Amino acid sequence: MFCYQCQEASKGIGCTIKGVCGKTSDVANLQDTLLFVLKGIAILNGQLQTVGKAEKSVNKAIFDGLFSTITNANFDHTAFVIRIKRMLKLRDELKAKVEAAGLSVGAHESLHWTASTGDEFEAKAQEVGVLSEKNEDVRSLKELIIYGLKGLAAYAEHAYNLNHEKQEIFDFMQDALAATTKDLSVDELVNLTLETGKFGVDVMALLDAANTSAYGNPEVTKVNIGVRNNPAILISGHDLRDMEDLLKQTEGTGVDVYTHSEMLPANYYPEFKKYKHLVGNYGNAWWKQKEEFETFNGPILFTTNCIVPPLEKATYKDRIYTTGASGLAGSMHIPDRKPGEMKDFSAIIEHAKKCAAPTEIESGEIVGGFAHNQVFELAGPIVEAVKTGAIRKFFVMAGCDGRMMSREYYTEFAQKLPQDTVILTAGCAKYRYNKLPLGDINGIPRVIDAGQCNDSYSLAVVALKLKEIFELEDVNDLPIAYNIAWYEQKAVIVLLALLYLGVKNIHLGPTLPAFLSPNVANVLVQNFGIAGITTVDEDMKLFLGEV
Template sequence: MDKMFCFQCEQTAGCTGCTGAMGVCGKSADTSMLQDKLTGAIIGLAKSTSHNPKRKETDKIIIEGLFTTITNVNFNDDTLKEMIDKVHLEKNAIAPNCNACAMPCGSTEDYDMNLLWNEDEDIRSLKSLILFGIRGMAAYAYHAMVLGYEDEEVNDFFYKALSVITYDMEVGQLLSVALEVGEKNLKCMELLDRANTESYGNPTPVKVPLTIEKGPFIVISGHDLKDLELLLQQTEGKGINIYTHGEMLPAHGYPELKKYSHLKGNFGTAWQNQQKEFDDIKGPVLFTTNCLMPVKQSYADRVFTTEVVSYPEMVHIGEDKDFTPIINKALELGGYEEDKVMTGINGGKYVMTGFGHGTILGVADKVIEGVKNKEISHFFLVGGCDGARVGRNYYTEFVKQSPKDSIILTLACGKYRFNDLDLGDINGLPRIMDMGQCNDAYGAIKVAIALAQAFECEVNDLPLSMILSWYEQKAVCILLTLLYLGIKNIYLGPTLPAFISPNILNYLVENYNISPISTPDKDLEKIMTNK
């Protein structure tokens, strides 16, 4: 293929792949092909280390480069070209004679991604699963790295997985590597969990208002807690309020972040609603990760990016992290003249967050007692990435129809479909518990394992069902982690990944009983009948 081909996210055209002048996500064909070129350069860099020692900078560039190719991160051709040059310079630094070398190691040039897209269907499917999985894992490794936390085993695995893309391997061998992505991602999520909690404390439950107070304000979107901390520090005492957006909501639960009195609340709902919710917004918005949609003219002058996020003509905050431009824009716009009352999708005026694994395990005795006394019938982990595709109201209706004696655990931005609902509590335990960002799937896994130990059974034997929504590549690596752990009976939607071939799908169904979602009432009946 010498034109755009992309099928890495859930919204891909026709559930098969984006091949036209523009992807459904809004990136152009040129941008898509530059992302492929960047990926090919990263693969070439990774393979060159088989004969040349890598450097710490090599790890950073590979992780940063992979993160850059995730859906909704970078729409800027210029910065993609700069990243490609950066990869080539690093390769030349560690292997100066690589391109002139006659050794048949396959590392003398960038990998041509068209070779992957034209592979045998099942091989392409598994190699894509590996590639998209490590892209998601790279985002988690990047956030941990920003906080000063790294793991050599995790870093080294990126080189192995990237090299595998070029190897002639059988289906069974590739399945093994795909599960290894899940294994290493578990370690990576554990690393990020430690980085976040050791830096900002263990999250505790907090009620977060959705009303925007009058006066200057800044909205910060994405996942990077370090960016939020720096923004809070630089705006302290300046009369500017800070509001989270999308996946930044769980930041309110961290003691070292919520101590800032000007961290006020949360703006709007999930990321895919931003073009409507940011229309003529009276404050600037800072994007720190992959929550960016094509920018509308009505708010184009107030969008700022940082880290690997980039969009043409938007002001980018560089490595110096001087947020003066966005602070000045907030003061210039002045905010709303009166408090702006906003609500969640279901009309709620606040949402709860902060139910990390430390909090839930802290009341484990109450949870266990509730199950034994039959006051709690079931646990549902309803979470994952949100998106715009029709049918995602399934998750709202599923939660609404869930048994009144069940507990809903949730994480990632899919929770915005229902996190403003008031479902009451069971013996003081709220029925909806937001465990955090997508990477906090690690916490959910930790809770599940602890409950299994308490009940002396396997995780698959718990009264626990996972109802997951997926959108981009971080959801891919989380799914691979669940499969690596042997967790079965996962319900996945709103559609199955386009890059999963029929044969590979059959394998997953037969070995892990993965089910596509149907309707809330049918799925609930099936779950509760078979529990």
């Protein structure tokens, strides 16, 4: 195996024996082979598109397949073997259609290679994995694009689950994936990277429309972090449609529902707030699940990443359920919903009834729900505070959390920020400071949480609105600094989207991606002012213009 797609890549280079995330080499290899087959499918559907015969089922096959390879989403060997078999069958059907349309199939190996066993699928990764591209700059750019596509795929899938789809986004995903099989120049790849960012903006806008049209606009909400005395289900990940199905099916059963990690923002939506048995949020960011799932006592539902494979001795091993693109060997997987129906969560609900109520690990409330609509309603006081100097600067600290000690930087940074500054956040990065007593500025909280990582879109919309209000030419003239934490590939698409929107001087930490070759990193530094982080004190001076 060789994988360097996330921030925790071993030694800052790549995982080669087993993933730091817990991904075993067999699963990593199957993921590489799956990607290879998906590329073949993308090429063929592109050919069919030229004669108006593109196959619609390819849309889901591609986004679901890409999503399943995102960090911490799916650790299930068998699920990947089954998926590769299914994808080879789809590819062959597409090939027959291409031939029937009188087109030539093409020569790329992903169009012709075939095998039938898990062992053969795993072995193929040696030839088609990341390192098969020998030029390190081309490899770096191609992987940057592919990781952006994985993030894009995840968001497209959530929107799709709410009946929001845009064919242009699916077409781009397929074209870009097919393009990674071609000999493209560095310039062409840089352009494709930026185009990926454009579609990143589009997909986040689509998901925003999907979420808000289904569940209302997030509103300022105090979320309880304590517990009640009923058995309960903990729901994690990002999929709000799963949240809806679960809340509907648990209502009146005596089983409570709590959110975990990236599902916290579900508490901010008016449609979900109506459910009295949605008690609040339990615990923190994904990487603390080993302790928090022990004390939760009830079953846990993963709708997406981030799963940490449980230790052998974990008492909650048989309490984990997965659904959608997520998977974990030994856990029960709840199948997709049939058209027009809900997913069937009866098994997890029955399981919950037999469990003890959660053990309280903290108490109190956290405040969130500052997505764009809510912020626009508060625009008056915010603009006033900027004009009077009560707010000197905003700090976008969106993104991911992770287990590395170096991420304590973000807690310290939040603590040391001057009192006249405000943090704008989204994603699970917030758990590094969202429970600190940072206070408010004339009633405006000093941590403004827009929601999940995809709600970084809200932060961009707010920035563009402020640019308009203050009549500025350039979004970079706003008093906003970007100190973003990344971990997995959704953060990659958020980053590419910000670059596409023209945001400059983003600081990215705790380390720069291992998949950026020195030359590619240099392009990002030269053209976009991307930088890493240093120490809190030094960075603070830099951000505040004190050096």
